[in-house]
Amino acid sequence: MSLPFRRRHNDAEASHDRARSIIANGFLESTDPADDAWLETHLEGCADCSAELHGYAADRELLRGLRSTLPEPPRDLWARTAASIERDSGRRDRAGRASHAGPRIGRVPIGVLSGVLVVLVVVATSLFPPKGLTPIEPTAPGASDVAVVTPQPEVTPLPVTARLSWVEERSDGTFQLVFADVAEVCTSNPEACAPIEDTSTTHLILEDEPESVLLAPDSAQLVVVTKAAPSGGGGEVIIVPVTTPEPSLPPGETPVPTPVPTVTPDPTPTILPSATPTLGPGETPGLPTPTPPADGSVSILSGVVVVGEAAYSADGQWLAFSARPIDGTSGPDLYTWHVGAEPQATAVTSDHRTFFAGWLGNLILASRVETTVPEEPLASPDASASPGAAPATTAKPGRTPRPATTPSPAAPGGSAGPSASAGASPDVTAPPAEDHPISFLLDPATSPATVIDLAGQDIWRPVVNTTSRTIVYWSGTLVPDATGTGWELGTGQLVLDAWIDPAVDGTASPEPGATAGATATAGATTTAGTTATPRATPTLAPGTSLDPLASAVPTPPPGPAGSPVVLAEGLVSDFDVSFDPTGTRLAVWIRDPENAHVGTLRIVAIDPVTGAINPALDPLPAATALRGFSIDAGRLAWVTPPGQDGESSHVQVMAWTGDEFGQVRSVAADWLSVVR
Amino acid sequence: MFGSSEPGGFAVTNGALERPMVRIPMTGTWDRDTAGAFVETLFARHHGEIYAYLVRMLRDPELAADLTQDAFVKAYRAYDTLEKGENARAWLYQIAHRVALDDLRRRRIVRFLPFTGESKGSSPSAEHLAMDVRLSGPLERAMARIPERQRAALLLAEVHDLTGLELAAALGISHVAARALLTRARQSLREALADERAAEAAAEAERDATYAQGQESGR
Numbered sequence: 039m040s041l042p043f044r045r046r047h048n049d050a051e052a053s054h055d056r057a058r059s060i061i062a063n064g065f066l067e068s069t070d071p072a073d074d075a076w077l078e079t080h081l082e083g084c085a086d087c088s089a090e091l092h093g094y095a096a097d098r099e100l101l102r103g104l105r106s107t108l109p110e111p112p113r114d115l116w117a118r119t120a121a122s123i124e125r126d127s128g129r130r131d132r133a134g135r136a137s138h139a140g141p142r143i144g145r146v147p148i149g150v151l152s153g154v155l156v157v158l159v160v161v162a163t164s165l166f167p168p169k170g171l172t173p174i175e176p177t178a179p180g181a182s183d184v185a186v187v188t189p190q191p192e193v194t195p196l197p198v199t200a201r202l203s204w205v206e207e208r209s210d211g212t213f214q215l216v217f218a219d220v221a222e223v224c225t226s227n228p229e230a231c232a233p234i235e236d237t238s239t240t241h242l243i244l245e246d247e248p249e250s251v252l253l254a255p256d257s258a259q260l261v262v263v264t265k266a267a268p269s270g271g272g273g274e275v276i277i278v279p280v281t282t283p284e285p286s287l288p289p290g291e292t293p294v295p296t297p298v299p300t301v302t303p304d305p306t307p308t309i310l311p312s313a314t315p316t317l318g319p320g321e322t323p324g325l326p327t328p329t330p331p332a333d334g335s336v337s338i339l340s341g342v343v344v345v346g347e348a349a350y351s352a353d354g355q356w357l358a359f360s361a362r363p364i365d366g367t368s369g370p371d372l373y374t375w376h377v378g379a380e381p382q383a384t385a386v387t388s389d390h391r392t393f394f395a396g397w398l399g400n401l402i403l404a405s406r407v408e409t410t411v412p413e414e415p416l417a418s419p420d421a422s423a424s425p426g427a428a429p430a431t432t433a434k435p436g437r438t439p440r441p442a443t444t445p446s447p448a449a450p451g452g453s454a455g456p457s458a459s460a461g462a463s464p465d466v467t468a469p470p471a472e473d474h475p476i477s478f479l480l481d482p483a484t485s486p487a488t489v490i491d492l493a494g495q496d497i498w499r500p501v502v503n504t505t506s507r508t509i510v511y512w513s514g515t516l517v518p519d520a521t522g523t524g525w526e527l528g529t530g531q532l533v534l535d536a537w538i539d540p541a542v543d544g545t546a547s548p549e550p551g552a553t554a555g556a557t558a559t560a561g562a563t564t565t566a567g568t569t570a571t572p573r574a575t576p577t578l579a580p581g582t583s584l585d586p587l588a589s590a591v592p593t594p595p596p597g598p599a600g601s602p603v604v605l606a607e608g609l610v611s612d613f614d615v616s617f618d619p620t621g622t623r624l625a626v627w628i629r630d631p632e633n634a635h636v637g638t639l640r641i642v643a644i645d646p647v648t649g650a651i652n653p654a655l656d657p658l659p660a661a662t663a664l665r666g667f668s669i670d671a672g673r674l675a676w677v678t679p680p681g682q683d684g685e686s687s688h689v690q691v692m693a694w695t696g697d698e699f700g701q702v703r704s705v706a707a708d709w710l711s712v713v714r
Numbered sequence: 715m716f717g718s719s720e721p722g723g724f725a726v727t728n729g730a731l732e733r734p735m736v737r738i739p740m741t742g743t744w745d746r747d748t749a750g751a752f753v754e755t756l757f758a759r760h761h762g763e764i765y766a767y768l769v770r771m772l773r774d775p776e777l778a779a780d781l782t783q784d785a786f787v788k789a790y791r792a793y794d795t796l797e798k799g800e801n802a803r804a805w806l807y808q809i810a811h812r813v814a815l816d817d818l819r820r821r822r823i824v825r826f827l828p829f830t831g832e833s834k835g836s837s838p839s840a841e842h843l844a845m846d847v848r849l850s851g852p853l854e855r856a857m858a859r860i861p862e863r864q865r866a867a868l869l870l871a872e873v874h875d876l877t878g879l880e881l882a883a884a885l886g887i888s889h890v891a892a893r894a895l896l897t898r899a900r901q902s903l904r905e906a907l908a909d910e911r912a913a914e915a916a917a918e919a920e921r922d923a924t925y926a927q928g929q930e931s932g933r
Contacts, residue, residue: 062897066871067878094900097907100853101872104770108873111765112779116757119783123753123790127746 053080057087065098114227125706195222195231196700198693200673202234205242205251207709213248215240215260215280215713220673223693223700231702234691240280243335246272250347250666251713253280254377255354260713262335263344266364273342273364275375275383278335338375339383345370345524346393346499347614347666347714350377351400356482357383358402360394362523369523372404374482386485390523395477395499396616402480403490405499407473407516407525472515472528492535498527499613502537506621508649509537512613513602527610532626533602534642536649603651605642612637616669622646623694625669627676636679639663641692641699657699658692668714677710678703744794753790760803761786763874764810770869771814773858781817785810800883804876807884811866818862852914856906864899871896 060069060077081088112118200220205213217237224231246264253260259279266273338357341364348359355377360370369390375383391407475498480487490497498512514530605626606613612629614637624642639662643655663676664687673693680686689704689712704710764785768778788809796805857865863885870876870884882892 058901059893059897062900063878063893065900066881066893066896093904097900097903098872100907101868101903104853104869104873108762108766109769109775109778111762111782115761115765115779115782118779119757119761119786122783122787123750126787126791127750 054084054087057081057084058090061087061091061094065094118227195224196693196695196698197222198672198695198700200670200691200693202668202670202673202675202689202691203253203713204675204677204689204704205248205711205713206707208241213242213244215242215251218704220691220693220702223691223702225698225700231700234689234702234704242278244276246274247709248711249344251711252348252350253713255350255352261348261357263348263359266343274337274340275342275344275348275359275361276335276337336381338381339373341365346395349394349397349714351397351402351482353400356400356402358394358397358482359383360392360404362390366521366523369407369525372402372480374402376482386480386482391525393499396501398479398502398504400481402482403477403500403502404480405475405477405497408476409471409473472517473525475512475516477511496530498530501615501617503617503621503624504537505619506617506644506646506649507537508617508621508624508644509535510605510615510624510626511535512610527612531607532605532610532613532615532628534605534624534644534651535602614665614667616667618669618674619671620646623669623674625667625674627663627665627667629665635665637663637665639667639674639676641674643697655697657694661690663690664711666712666714668712675712677712680708744791749790749793752793753786756789756802756806757786760806764806767807767869767874768810768814770857770873771811771862771866772817777817781813782810785813788813801880804880804883807870807874807876807880808886811870811884812886814866815862852907852910856903856910859906859909860899860902863895864902867892867896867899868903 057077057080060073063069064074064077081091198220200223201217202220203215203217205215208214216239218234219237220234222231242260242262244262244264246267249263249265251260251262257280259277262274262276262278264272264274264276339361342361343364345360345362348357350357357375357377358373360372362368362370370393371385371387371390372392372394373383373385387406389406391409393405393407395403395405397403474496477490477497477500478487479490490500492509492511495513496515498514498516500509500511502509511533512527512530513533515528516525517528518524519526605615606628609631610628611631612634614627614629616625617623618625622644624644625639626642627637627639629637638660639658640660641656641658643652643657644650645652658674661676662679664679667674667676669675672695673691675689675691677687678690686706686708687710688706689710690701691703692699692701694700761782765778765782768781768785769775772778772781785806789806792809796802857868860868867881867885870881876884878889878893881896882889885892885895887895
C-alpha cells in the first residue's frame with residue numbers, strides 16, 4: 039500500500055518526508071512491503087531518518103510505559119452512571135418518546151441495581167479483559183469488595199431549609215410555576231438524595247416562552263420577561279400575580295409579612311411620549327403598545343429585549359432593568375417601574391448605553407458606556423441640561439481621551455451606540471474601539487446620581503454587598519458588539535474588591551440626594567495614597583437625559599485601599615454575579631462565548647469580617663449552568679443544560695449550613711427556568 | 715433494568731484483531747432494554763480504559779470520572795446509531811473523545827482563577843498550577859504541550875492500542891487523515907520531549923551550580 043505524500047520539487051526532502059511517514063505508520067499498522075523495501079534502502083543512506091526511526095521507537099516505548107500506570111476509576115462510577123441512565127429512562131418515559139414495544143423492566147432501587155450490576159461488571163471484566171491494556175477492574179475479586187462498591191447511602195444528609203421556585207414547560211406546551219422546599223441535601227453524592235418534590239404548582243398562561251422569571255420579595259408577583267419571537271411577538275415584561283404556599287420554616291422562624299402590591303391592569307395600556315420622557319422625537323422608534331395579558335397579569339413594557347437581569351429594590355417597591363428596542367435600532371436604557379403605582383415601566387435614560395447592574399438597598403446601581411472622541415473637550419456641564427439634549431459623548435474625568443474610532447452620535451438626540459458611525463468611513467482593518475465605562479448610584483424616586491469611583495478604575499456592572507462590604511465588577515473596557523448598538527466586554531478582569539461605605543466608614547462624603555432608603559450611600563473607595571480625581575455627581579430630573587459627569591460635585595476623600603482579587607479573566611464575554619443575603623457566598627457565572635445561554639457557575643466563600651476569599655472553601659469550582667441562577671439564604675439554584683449527565687435539564691440546588699455543603703436536584707425536564 | 719440481555723439483542727464477538735468487540739444489530743429504533751443491556755456490557759468491558767483515556771486527556775481524575783459517566787450515558791442514548799458491524803469500542807472512544815474535546819474547549823474559554831489570597835495580577839494561572847501539581851515527568855509535560863487532537867491520537871494508538879481504522883473511527887476522521895495526524899503527533903512529541911529534557915537538564919545544571927557554590931562558600 040502506498041502512503042499518501044505530497045511530492046515536492048525537492049525530491050530529497052520529499053523522500054525524507056516519505057521515510058518519516060512510513061516509519062511513523064509502521065508503528066501503527068503493517069505497511070506495504072514495497073514501502074518497507076524503499077525505507078530500508080533509504081535508511082542505509084540517511085542518518086537523520088535512521089535517528090528518526092530510533093527516536094520514534096524510544097518515544098513509543100515511553101508512551102507504552104503509561105499502560106502500566108493506568109489510573110483506577112472511582113468505585114462508584116457504575117452506580118453514578120446507572121443512576122444517570124435511570125433518570126434518562128424516566129425522562130424518556132415521561133416525554134413519551136420511547137417507542138419500543140418490548141416489556142419494560144420496572145424501576146429498581148439504585149442500591150439494589152448497582153449491587154447487581156457491580157457483580158456483573160466484575161464477572162464481565164474478568165471474562166473479557168481488553169487486550170493491550172492492563173485490565174482495570176472496578177473492584178478486586180471478592181464478595182467484600184462487591185459490598186464496598188455498592189453505592190453507599192448518604193449516611194447523614196445535611197438538613198437545610200431552602201425554598202426555591204422554577205418555571206417548567208408542561209406537556210401541553212404551556213408553563214407552570216413550581217414551588218419546592220428542600221429539607222436536606224447530600225454532601226457527597228447528590229444523586230443519593232431523592233429528587234426535589236414540588237410543593238405546589240401554578241399554571242402560567244404565557245403567550246411566549248419566558249426568557250427569565252423573577253419573584254418579587256413578597257412572593258406576590260412574578261416578573262416574566264418573554265423572548266422576542268422571530269415573528270415579531272414577545273419581548274414583553276409582564277407582571278403576573280401569584281399565590282404562593284406557606285413555606286415550611288424551621289421552628290422559631292416566622293415569615294416576615296410584606297405588603298402585597300396591587301396591580302390594576304390597564305385594559306389598553308399605552309406608552310405615551312410623556313411616559314418615556316427621555317425618548318425624544320426622531321430617536322428610536324416608538325415601542326409597540328402592550329397587549330393586555332390574561333389572568334390579571336399586566337404587561338409593563340413590550341417590544342423590547344431586556345439586557346441583563348431585572349431586580350427589585352430591597353423594599354420591593356421598585357423594579358429596575360435595562361432594555362433595548364426589539365428592532366435593535368438602539369442600545370439599552372435604564373427602566374424603572376414603581377410597583378403598583380405606575381401602569382408601566384418608564385425609561386429614565388435616553389443615551390442608549392446605560393445598563394442596569396443591581397440594587398444597593400433602594401438605590402439603583404447602573405453602568406454607562408463612555409464613548410470617547412479624539413480632540414474633543416470633555417463634556418460641558420450643559421451637555422445634558424435640557425430634555426432631549428444630545429447624549430453626552432464624554433471621556434472619563436482624569437483620563438485622556440484616546441484616539442478612538444468610536445463614533446460620535448449620529449444625530450442630536452440619537453443613539454450613541456457603536457452603529458452611530460454609519461455614514462463615516464470606518465476603517466475595517468482597525469481593531470474595535472475600546473470604550474470605558476462608568477458606574478453610578480441612582481435614586482429611582484428622586485433621580486440623583488452619584489458616580490462610583492475606585493481610584494479611577496473602569497467599573498462595569500458593579501454588584502455590592504454591604505454586609506461583607508465587597509464589590510464585584512468588571513475592571514476593564516468594553517467593545518462594540520456585532521449588533522452595532524450594544525457592547526461586550528473588552529480587555530479586563532472580573533474582580534472582587536473592598537467596598538467602603540462612606541456613611542459607615544466616614545471615608546467619603548455621601549451624596550445628600552442619594553440617601554433615601556439605603557443604608558449604604560454613595561459608596562466610593564479610592565486607593566490610599568492616590569489623588570482623588572474630581573468626580574461629578576449629577577442629578578437627574580425627570581425628563582432629562584442622565585449625564586453623571588455633567589456637574590461638579592464634592593470629591594470623596596481617599597479611603598482605605600482595596601485589594602482586588604481576580605475572579606475570572608481571559609475571554610470573558612459576559613458574567614452574572616450575585617451575593618447571598620449574608621454576603622458570605624458569592625455566585626459567579628461566566629458565559630461561554632460560543633453559547634450565550636450556557637456558562638460556568640462557581641461559589642466563592644467570603645469571610646464576613648475581612649471580606650477576603652476563603653480559598654479552602656470551594657464547594658462548587660465549576661458547574662455548567664444555563665444563564666439565570668438564583669441565590670438566596672442558604673442555597674444556590676441553577677438549571678443544568680440539556681445533555682449534562684445525559685439528561686435533559688434539571689434544577690440543581692447547592693445548599694449549605696455553615697461550611698457544610700450538599701446538593702440535590704429536581705427530576706429532569708425538557709424546559710426549565712429557575713426563578714430568581 | 716440492565717441485568718439481562720434479550721436473546722438476539724446483541725452478541726459479543728471477537729474482531730479480526732482479537733479485540734473484544736460488541737456488535738449489535740442495527741434496529742433503527744431505540745429500545746430501552748436493549749440499550750440498557752448494551753451499555754452495561756460496554757461499561758463492563760471498557761469503562762476502565764475510557765476513564766484512563768479521559769484522565770490522560772484532561773489531567774483531572776474527578777472530571778474524567780464525570781465525563782466517563784457522561785460518555786456511557788450518551789452511548790445509552792445513542793446506541794441505535796451504531797451501525798451494524800461497527801466497532802463498538804472505537805465508537806465508544808469516539809464519544810469519549812468528543813466529550814473530552816468539548817470540555818477542553820469550554821475550559822479554554824472560561825477560566826476561573828484560583829484564589830490564593832494574592833491580589834490582582836499576581837495570581838498564577840490555573841493551568842500552570844495544574845501543570846505543576848499533576849505533571850511530574852517530562853513525558854507527561856510534553857504530552858500536555860502538544861495539540862489536543864495529536865495527544866488523543868498518540869494516547870489512543872500507543873496506550874490504548876487502537877488500530878489505524880479504530881483510531882480513525884474514534885477521532886471521527888478518515889483513515890488517511892488519522893495516520894497523517896499520528897505522524898504529526900509523533901513529531902510534535904519528539905520536539906516537546908526534547909524541549910522538556912533540555913529544560914530539565916538546565917534546571918539540574920543550575921541546581922548543581924548552586925550546590926557547588928554553596929559548598930565552595932562553606933569551605
